[in-house]
Amino acid sequence: MFAYCADPSTLQGFAWLTCYLTNGKHLIAYTSIGTVLLLLAITAPTALAFGFGGAIAARSRVAPVRWFGQGYTAIVRGVPDIVFFLFFVIALDQALEWLRHKALCPDWDEPIRQGSDFVVCTAAKLPLSASPQWVHEVYGFLLAVLTFAIVFGAFAANVLYGAMRAVPTAQIETAEAYGMTERQSIWRILVPQMWVYALPGLSNLWMILVKATPLLFLLGVEDIVYWARELGGTKGVIFEYPHPDWRLYYFLALLVFYLSLTQFSEVVLRRLSVKLSRGQATFAGERQRKATT
Amino acid sequence: MECFDTIAAYAFRSIGYGERLLPRSDFTLCQQITLIGSGMLWNIYFGALALMAGFFLATALALGKAAKTPLIRKPSEWFIFLFRGSPLFIQFFLAYEAFVLLPKEGIEIFGITADTRWLTKAWAGALVVLFLNTSAYAAEIFYGALRSVPKGDLEAADAYGISGWSRFRRIVWPTMMRLGWPGYTNEAIFLFHATTLVFFSSFPAWQQRGDALYYAKYFADKTFNPFVPYPIVAAYFILLTLIVIWVFGLINRHLNRHLPGRAKPIRYRPQMIR
Numbered sequence: 394m395f396a397y398c399a400d401p402s403t404l405q406g407f408a409w410l411t412c413y414l415t416n417g418k419h420l421i422a423y424t425s426i427g428t429v430l431l432l433l434a435i436t437a438p439t440a441l442a443f444g445f446g447g448a449i450a451a452r453s454r455v456a457p458v459r460w461f462g463q464g465y466t467a468i469v470r471g472v473p474d475i476v477f478f479l480f481f482v483i484a485l486d487q488a489l490e491w492l493r494h495k496a497l498c499p500d501w502d503e504p505i506r507q508g509s510d511f512v513v514c515t516a517a518k519l520p521l522s523a524s525p526q527w528v529h530e531v532y533g534f535l536l537a538v539l540t541f542a543i544v545f546g547a548f549a550a551n552v553l554y555g556a557m558r559a560v561p562t563a564q565i566e567t568a569e570a571y572g573m574t575e576r577q578s579i580w581r582i583l584v585p586q587m588w589v590y591a592l593p594g595l596s597n598l599w600m601i602l603v604k605a606t607p608l609l610f611l612l613g614v615e616d617i618v619y620w621a622r623e624l625g626g627t628k629g630v631i632f633e634y635p636h637p638d639w640r641l642y643y644f645l646a647l648l649v650f651y652l653s654l655t656q657f658s659e660v661v662l663r664r665l666s667v668k669l670s671r672g673q674a675t676f677a678g679e680r681q682r683k684a685t686t
Numbered sequence: 687m688e689c690f691d692t693i694a695a696y697a698f699r700s701i702g703y704g705e706r707l708l709p710r711s712d713f714t715l716c717q718q719i720t721l722i723g724s725g726m727l728w729n730i731y732f733g734a735l736a737l738m739a740g741f742f743l744a745t746a747l748a749l750g751k752a753a754k755t756p757l758i759r760k761p762s763e764w765f766i767f768l769f770r771g772s773p774l775f776i777q778f779f780l781a782y783e784a785f786v787l788l789p790k791e792g793i794e795i796f797g798i799t800a801d802t803r804w805l806t807k808a809w810a811g812a813l814v815v816l817f818l819n820t821s822a823y824a825a826e827i828f829y830g831a832l833r834s835v836p837k838g839d840l841e842a843a844d845a846y847g848i849s850g851w852s853r854f855r856r857i858v859w860p861t862m863m864r865l866g867w868p869g870y871t872n873e874a875i876f877l878f879h880a881t882t883l884v885f886f887s888s889f890p891a892w893q894q895r896g897d898a899l900y901y902a903k904y905f906a907d908k909t910f911n912p913f914v915p916y917p918i919v920a921a922y923f924i925l926l927t928l929i930v931i932w933v934f935g936l937i938n939r940h941l942n943r944h945l946p947g948r949a950k951p952i953r954y955r956p957q958m959i960r
Binding site: 471472473474475476479480483484487506511603604605606607608610611618621622625638640641644645647648651652655656 | 767768771772773774775776777779780783784786787875879880882883886899902903906910911912913916919920923924927928
């Protein structure tokens with residue numbers, strides 16, 4: 394990175410540290426912070442969409458749709474989320490490969506499960522074994538994102554379902570009395586008003602999501618936990634920057650990273666809550682009104 | 687009949703009794719159910735002990751956070767912030783690395799050598815982390831409950847001349863428990879769920895003695911079929927959750943026994959993962 398870093402063995406103290414922290418491996422590791430933020434940026438809206446669909450389904454008048462919605466929200470109760478993470482990553486992968494196998498190789502006559510193996514034809518492999526490395530990595534990351542979205546979607550569905558029930562029924566009845574269709578009353582009356590009720594639950598969920606991101610490591614993605622273990626391990630003299638076992642310091646840095654992330658989120662969410670309460674017929678909204686007049 | 691042999695061989699495999707070798711091929715459903723059930727012993731061990739020990743620290747921390755003097759309040763606030771603001775997974779890694787760095791021959795304190803080796807083992811090291819973690823979460827719940835103790839109760843206590851320790855033990859603490867209990871029930875459930883992380887963080891599963899999820903992953907990796915072992919873990923955990931809700935419901939009824947009308951059943955709201 395810097396010009397004076399050409400020969401690390403001659404460096405001392407602070408200069409050594411700056412060179413060490415900006416060497417090639419570390420620069421790659423810093424991008425993994427981007428991986429975590431990217432996961433959060435993709436998962437949060439996706440999970441919210443899944444949750445919204447689940448909550449709408451759970452309110453449906455059609456029984457099978459309602460059962461599906463309620464089953465989906467009930468799925469995360471009582472079972473540790475990590476079980477779902479481990480399960481969905483393999484299950485989704487196998488389901489996709491099986492579907493492609495059915496579509497691409499119809500004349501394949503051997504069974505798919507042979508003893509301890511899951512065998513599909515070469516054309517159905519996902520990603521194709523000839524694909525470059527980055528395709529495999531992106532595929533793995535997308536599977537992880539989808540898994541997170543499914544699990545957190547169920548949590549979000551729970552929150553949104555409660556929020557929809559908190560919107561006064563009289564408002565919906567008034568909308569229907571004015572001749573709005575069910576769809577119109579949902580989109581014009583229910584959805585705009587439910588957010589203020591959903592916000593406490595959703596902010597809680599966001600905090601949980603932030604704190605669940607290290608689990609990416611278990612799903613085989615090269616995230617910050619992976620790099621902390623990798624870079625912190627003992628480096629012998631054959632390395633450019635030899636050092637003893639520094640994993641403790643790397644994990645301390647991760648701890649500080651997560652603490653600041655949760656703290657920052659808390660500040661933002663508090664402001665959002667103030668903003669959403671404006672003009673609402675709730676305790677917080679009423680207090681705001683009194684404070685201004 | 688064959689299944690009885692499997693149960694005899696593997697029912698206590700996770701704590702080191704019975705057959706040493708894990709099954710390697712031709713896995714039967716019986717083997718999977720037995721071994722995963724055997725692993726549940728660890729989940730129950732971690733959850734129950736951390737919960738029991740954490741209860742006392744949580745009460746102390748809640749009182750500390752409500753204290754007037756910043757000398758007590760600030761450390762309590764920081765402790766709670768540290769453990770609630772960071773992922774449990776990172777806490778496990780950090781604690782393990784810290785425990786490994788402790789001198790192997792133990793620490794000399796006033797001439798007595800305190801052995802530190804056991805802290806790097808999961809049974810003690812992970813328990814310490816879970817204990818501190820659940821204390822922080824429960825402390826926040828109890829703190830919220832402490833702040834909601836009705837003013838009238840305290841004034842009545844003052845009027846009767848009850849003060850100090852006896853006011854806390856007879857008025858404040860029972861009410862705090864009563865108000866915080868539903869939240870504490872949820873915390874207990876999440877703690878049991880969090881125990882599945884132990885053997886996926888740095889703590890090694892010595893001689894393949896792991897928890898339920900450890901064995902489930904073993905089977906899933908060997909058979910490459912996630913559709914059998916993970917649902918088994920899920921079923922065990924649903925059962926465990928129901929037992930926890932039942933036990934805590936009994937205590938809840940006991941706490942609310944003096945109130946007119948029966949206590950409302952605790953609503954389980956799964957909204958917390960570390």
